[in-house]
Amino acid sequence: xxxxxxxxxxxxxxxxxxxxxxxxxxxxxxxxxxxASAGVCHSDLHVRDGDWxxxxxxxxxxEGAGVVEAVGVGVDGDLVGRAVALNWLAPCLRCRECQRGRxxxxxxxxxxxxxxxxxxxxxxxxxxxxxxxxxxxxTMSTAQVVPATAAVPMPDGVPxxxxxxxxxxxxxxxxxxxxxxxxxxxxxxxxxxxxxxxLSCVMGAVLAGARRIVGVDVSRAKLDLAASLGAxxxxxxxxxxxxxxxxxxxxxxxxxxxxxxxxxxSPATISQAVASLPPGGTAVxxxxxxxxxxxxxxxxxxxxxxxxxxxxNYGSAVAAIDFPRYAEAYxxxxxxxxxxxxxRLRLDELEDAFDRLRAxxxxxxxxxx
Ligand SMILES: NC(=O)c1ccc[n+]([C@@H]2O[C@H](COP(=O)([O-])OP(=O)(O)OC[C@H]3O[C@@H](n4cnc5c(N)ncnc54)[C@H](O)[C@@H]3O)[C@@H](O)[C@H]2O)c1
Ligand SMILES: [Zn+2]
Ligand SMILES: [Zn+2]
Numbered sequence: 399x400x401x402x403x404x405x406x407x408x409x410x411x412x413x414x415x416x417x418x419x420x421x422x423x424x425x426x427x428x429x430x431x432x433x434a435s436a437g438v439c440h441s442d443l444h445v446r447d448g449d450w451x452x453x454x455x456x457x458x459x460x461e462g463a464g465v466v467e468a469v470g471v472g473v474d475g476d477l478v479g480r481a482v483a484l485n486w487l488a489p490c491l492r493c494r495e496c497q498r499g500r501x502x503x504x505x506x507x508x509x510x511x512x513x514x515x516x517x518x519x520x521x522x523x524x525x526x527x528x529x530x531x532x533x534x535x536x537t538m539s540t541a542q543v544v545p546a547t548a549a550v551p552m553p554d555g556v557p558x559x560x561x562x563x564x565x566x567x568x569x570x571x572x573x574x575x576x577x578x579x580x581x582x583x584x585x586x587x588x589x590x591x592x593x594x595x596x597l598s599c600v601m602g603a604v605l606a607g608a609r610r611i612v613g614v615d616v617s618r619a620k621l622d623l624a625a626s627l628g629a630x631x632x633x634x635x636x637x638x639x640x641x642x643x644x645x646x647x648x649x650x651x652x653x654x655x656x657x658x659x660x661x662x663x664s665p666a667t668i669s670q671a672v673a674s675l676p677p678g679g680t681a682v683x684x685x686x687x688x689x690x691x692x693x694x695x696x697x698x699x700x701x702x703x704x705x706x707x708x709x710x711n712y713g714s715a716v717a718a719i720d721f722p723r724y725a726e727a728y729x730x731x732x733x734x735x736x737x738x739x740x741x742r743l744r745l746d747e748l749e750d751a752f753d754r755l756r757a758x759x760x761x762x763x764x765x766x767x
Contacts, residue, residue, distance in 0.1 A: 399423065404457040404521065404539035405748050406529060411448025414458060416746045419529060422520040424470035424543045429477060431484070431544055434558035436537040436765040437461035438751045439566050440593060440663070441686065445532065446752055449688040456512060456530040457521055458748070459765075460486040462537025463561035466549060473546045480551045483561040483725070485717035486533040488548035502712040508545050509533040515545050537562070538745060540767055550721040553729065559742070559764045560735045563594065564724050566712075567762060568735055571598020571661065572724060573713015574684045576606050579657050583607030588647045588655040589629070590671055592620035593755075594762035595684060596661035597627060597738050604628035605732060612650045614643060617758055627737060640670050647674040654679055661685050668693035677703035684710050738762040 402421045405414045424430045436459045444450045445458070462484045466477045487509050489501035496504050512530040514520045519528040520543040521536065530536075535544045552561045571594070575581050587603040589596045592615040603611045604627065612631040613624030621632040631650035635643045647670075648654045654676030660668050663685030671681040672695040687693075699705075715721075727733035741763040743751055754760040 400541065402521070402540045403745065404536065405459065405745055406455050406457055407446060409454035410445055410450060410452045412454070414446065414748050418524065419457070419539070420522045420524065421541055422543060424468055425514055425516065426471040427473060427515045427546055428470040428543050429466050429473055429546050429549050430468040431464040431482065431542050431549065432467050433462055433464040433537060433540055433542060433767050435463050435562040435767065437562045437565070437567060437594065438748070438755060438760075438763040438765065440595070440755060441566070443752055443755050444686065444688070447756075451689065452532075453512070453530065456532050457536030457539050457542070458532055459536055459538030460533045461562050461566035462535060463552070463558045463565060467541070469546070477546070477549065477551070481556070481558065481561065482549040482551050483565045483721050484535045484537060484544060485548045485550055485721070486535055486566060487712055488534055488545040491547065499716065500714075501716050502714050509535075514543060538748065538765060550717050553722060553725050555729055556725045557736065559739055559766070560728055561725065562764060563735050563738060563762060564721050567594035567738070568598045568724055568733070569715040569717070569720060570684060570713045571595045572602035572605065572733065573715050573720060574659060574682055574710040575599050575602030575657075577714035577720070578708060578710035579680060579682045581606040581608055581657055584609045585656040586610040586651040588612040588614060588651060588658045588671070588674060589624070590614040590635070590658065590660050590667050591662035591685060592617070592624045593661065594738055596659070597624060597761060599659045599661055599684065600624050600627050600629050601733055605727065610651050610655070612647055612655065614647060620761065623737075623761060627734065637666065640666055644670050644673045656680065657682055659684055663687045665691055665693040669695055672700065672705070672707060675703070675705045678705065680706040680708060682708055682710050739764050742766050
């Protein structure tokens with residue numbers, strides 16, 4: 399048992415409080431992580447703002463990296479001292495999807511219980527009352543106990559902030575392009591929404607050798623950042639003129655992109671992604687909407703033109719394989735992940751970070767412990 403400091407919300411829709419908490423020792427199959435860095439992803443904001451109803455109280459955060467300090471029974475002791483990136487969907491390794499190699503669709507991940515491997519919380523308040531940990535990793539905390547399958551060792555030389563981003567935004571965006579969609583050299587790509595996830599789609603499209611990469615955002619600063627990462631065209635979106643955005647995407651790609659990635663999670667921009675497609679084109683939905691929302695598209699040309707819509711969860715990541723690959727690509731200078739980080743902050747500045755994210759004024763903000 400040790401004292402930690404964590405960012406807690408009482409329930410979805412409530413502001414964050416920074417609290418002194420108790421952390422249990424790691425149980426069988428678990429590891430204790432001293433957190434080094436945690437990214438602020440829009441999925442945290444969905445929880446904070448009540449777009450997604452989640453049980454509380456819960457330690458926030460699902461994008462993080464740290465160092466293994468101790469291991470529980472049954473875990474390789476060589477892990478102690480290793481720098482790791484954390485996987486927010488710790489695979490059970492037993493369900494049908496895990497067995498067929500699709501860990502990003504694991505049906506029995508401890509992450510769904512927001513607790514330890516046995517389903518009970520590892521964190522508590524000083525009065526002994528339990529506190530959940532978001533997706534079983536609750537990264538916005540000075541330390542955490544997580545399932546060992548959530549801790550993926552990083553190669554030497556990867557900064558903790560970069561490792562943290564690999565834990566969600568980078569794997570989600572790069573993987574949507576190179577794994578889910580399997581973009582090929584010479585393909586054309588549009589990316590609607592250039593936050594940490596969309597900018598990672600842009601980096602993935604560069605890595606895949608896409609011929610044209612169209613960045614789309616309401617923020618000119620984001621368009622400039624996307625261009626500096628390799629986007630070849632920019633479309634400045636006006637939410638009041640969705641048809642103009644679609645036309646501009648089609649013009650920039652000579653009739654529509656082979657792949658249109660939606661990295662916001664709004665019905666309006668999902669419709670724009672589908673409407674921008676040429677015959678045979680594919681819309682890849684990466685952004686997550688509020689629960690219960692529906693998006694629509696005109697059915698006849700969709701069918702007549704043989705178009706497709708696919709969803710991409712976690713960039714189809716098999717963390718143990720893909721995290722080190724993305725880290726190696728960073729070290730080789732082919733995935734400039736550090737360029738996404740535009741603010742480093744303290745844990746007690748989290749509400750301010752959420753304000754900036756809500757306003758669309760941040761690429762990736764990272765808490766440094
Ligand atoms: N599928 C997954 O596995 C997965 C994983 C992580 C995050 N996500 C989701 O991806 C989405 C993006 O996450 P993020 O952290 O990059 O968010 P973010 O808030 O940093 O980025 C969103 C971007 O969209 C832009 N935008 C907003 N409205 C727009 C409009 N109408 N037209 C054009 N641009 C607009 C904003 O300016 C901002 O740059 C969220 O919904 C998040 O929950 C999905
Ligand atoms: Zn995320
Ligand atoms: Zn599984």
